[in-house]
Amino acid sequence: MKPGEVQDAVANGAVVLDMRPPKPFAKEHVPGAVNFQFNRADLAERAEMSLPHDLTYLIHAEPDPIAKVAMGILSKAGFHVEGYLEGGLKQWKAEGLPTEAMPLLTVDELKDALDRYRVVDTRESFEFRFGHIPGSTCLEWTEPWAAMEAIESDKPLALVCGDQVRSAYVASVMQRAKMDAALVFGGMVDWLERGYPVEKSPKKTKAPSP
Amino acid sequence: MADIKEDVVLDARNLLCPMPVVKAGKQIRSLTDGQILKILATDRGSIADFPAWADDTGNELLEWHEEDGTFVFYVRKVEEED
Amino acid sequence: MIMKQFRFEPLAQASYLIGCPRAKEAVIIDPIDDMGAESYVLEAADLGLTITGVFETHIHADYISCARELAEMNDVPHYLHESAADLVKYGFTSFTDGQVFEIGGVRITTIHTPGHTPEHTSFVITDSARSNEPWCVLTGDALFVGDVGRPDLLLGDQALDVMDEATRAETLYRSVKDKLFALPDHVEVYPCHYGGSTCGGVNMSGKAASTIAFEKRFNLAMRKETPAEFAAFVKETAKPFPDDYARIKSYNLGLISKDQITEAAV
Numbered sequence: 001m002k003p004g005e006v007q008d009a010v011a012n013g014a015v016v017l018d019m020r021p022p023k024p025f026a027k028e029h030v031p032g033a034v035n036f037q038f039n040r041a042d043l044a045e046r047a048e049m050s051l052p053h054d055l056t057y058l059i060h061a062e063p064d065p066i067a068k069v070a071m072g073i074l075s076k077a078g079f080h081v082e083g084y085l086e087g088g089l090k091q092w093k094a095e096g097l098p099t100e101a102m103p104l105l106t107v108d109e110l111k112d113a114l115d116r117y118r119v120v121d122t123r124e125s126f127e128f129r130f131g132h133i134p135g136s137t138c139l140e141w142t143e144p145w146a147a148m149e150a151i152e153s154d155k156p157l158a159l160v161c162g163d164q165v166r167s168a169y170v171a172s173v174m175q176r177a178k179m180d181a182a183l184v185f186g187g188m189v190d191w192l193e194r195g196y197p198v199e200k201s202p203k204k205t206k207a208p209s210p
Numbered sequence: 211m212a213d214i215k216e217d218v219v220l221d222a223r224n225l226l227c228p229m230p231v232v233k234a235g236k237q238i239r240s241l242t243d244g245q246i247l248k249i250l251a252t253d254r255g256s257i258a259d260f261p262a263w264a265d266d267t268g269n270e271l272l273e274w275h276e277e278d279g280t281f282v283f284y285v286r287k288v289e290e291e292d
Numbered sequence: 293m294i295m296k297q298f299r300f301e302p303l304a305q306a307s308y309l310i311g312c313p314r315a316k317e318a319v320i321i322d323p324i325d326d327m328g329a330e331s332y333v334l335e336a337a338d339l340g341l342t343i344t345g346v347f348e349t350h351i352h353a354d355y356i357s358c359a360r361e362l363a364e365m366n367d368v369p370h371y372l373h374e375s376a377a378d379l380v381k382y383g384f385t386s387f388t389d390g391q392v393f394e395i396g397g398v399r400i401t402t403i404h405t406p407g408h409t410p411e412h413t414s415f416v417i418t419d420s421a422r423s424n425e426p427w428c429v430l431t432g433d434a435l436f437v438g439d440v441g442r443p444d445l446l447l448g449d450q451a452l453d454v455m456d457e458a459t460r461a462e463t464l465y466r467s468v469k470d471k472l473f474a475l476p477d478h479v480e481v482y483p484c485h486y487g488g489s490t491c492g493g494v495n496m497s498g499k500a501a502s503t504i505a506f507e508k509r510f511n512l513a514m515r516k517e518t519p520a521e522f523a524a525f526v527k528e529t530a531k532p533f534p535d536d537y538a539r540i541k542s543y544n545l546g547l548i549s550k551d552q553i554t555e556a557a558v
Contacts, residue, residue, distance in 0.1 A: 039226045040338050046226065063365040065330035066337055090367070123259075124228065130262035162227050162255025188258040224340055252313065252340060278293075278421055279313030 312396025349432025407464020
């Protein structure tokens, strides 16, 4: 699809799925795009776990052959994919169309400014319980579209996960909903490596996770 | 690093988080109590994921290390007591 | 280091992906159009690597190269030896003899090894995670496993051929003997062709990997003591010319379009 066609489709409610890694996505992306990193081996499974089936998607992946493969995989998995952005962001910008960025934080920057953010951990609840950033809350990455409505914050949000793949997805869904969201690059792995403080939650006394 | 002899190897390399832990969860069901599962992963998030997963499921994370970009985890299955 | 050899059996051609898993970057060497630029893109993606450059050992005459497409598709440089600037009709990024490229912890050092063609270059690979000594050399069509490249794929155009057959043969002998065989014995040899390919002679092995030490000892062409004996031997043991080599070479030089390769010769 040409950039103009993508723009029209977006105006009609389609969602651009930006399948590049989180860093280039954060640098700049099609406004309102949702970040969902491409990885051929497990794309279908991850999509099944978290992408709503009732949306229409447009793929932005680079280069074009990746977009075509992604389209095939997602269509086969039962997602409604209308097309892909031919020529990627280069083509989008060549036509003078705007892009938006997502604020990036390192764990060091977050640590220094912890009181200025509401930290949201997008990992599974058992991972959150095992050790999370003090004061953070859990919003599992499989549930952002509905669950984020429950999040109220006067402070900007900082999204974390293990590294940054799941948090980038959730952060982009929030940014799309006009929430003030920043992505913490390096996530809990970097946080733990630095030896920064973690809080644990009591283990739930119920049957173990499958 | 002690030599750990694994019973089953799960190659979860080039899978994105959280897939290595998801696959490990499925794979460990086929092991018997005391058996050791060796997991290979390239996703950096695994470093945080696996200790949490082991703690949550009661399986024992014996040790992990990095080898030229691949993370290697050794988990011993601990059968849940009813 | 990640190193993958792709073998396209119908033309007995080998192309390579060399990458660093930590930096998540890779380069492709000698990609072949029969496999398609997309297949290299997907191979790299499956390994979690971004393609940051496309290298060619030389301008090929026996197969259609997709280096230009692959480079453009990924918006990365297409690298050839600087001497190719006099020959090709398209833009590319040139490297000099002895230039070093770093892909994360992997180092690629160029060695200009002319003879098969004037711009021909071999690539020495070092994996700093293991050692600072060279580990492998990608020898293109200069040195094969059990054989050497042929010096007679000329176009009949002085400006494009640059060297005549006799000069090519002598130059190739010196390139292999003085430059490639000067590498440590343990260095692994990875060629661009093997087995049935018509880019070399009848002694080309079907095995697509060897070592400098083994080739020093058992490569029949290189056991010849003078360039003249070498040239004679190579001529005796040559195979039939590759199909369509003049037109394929013309396409790879940027002189004709892809459609024109299969058009009936004028």
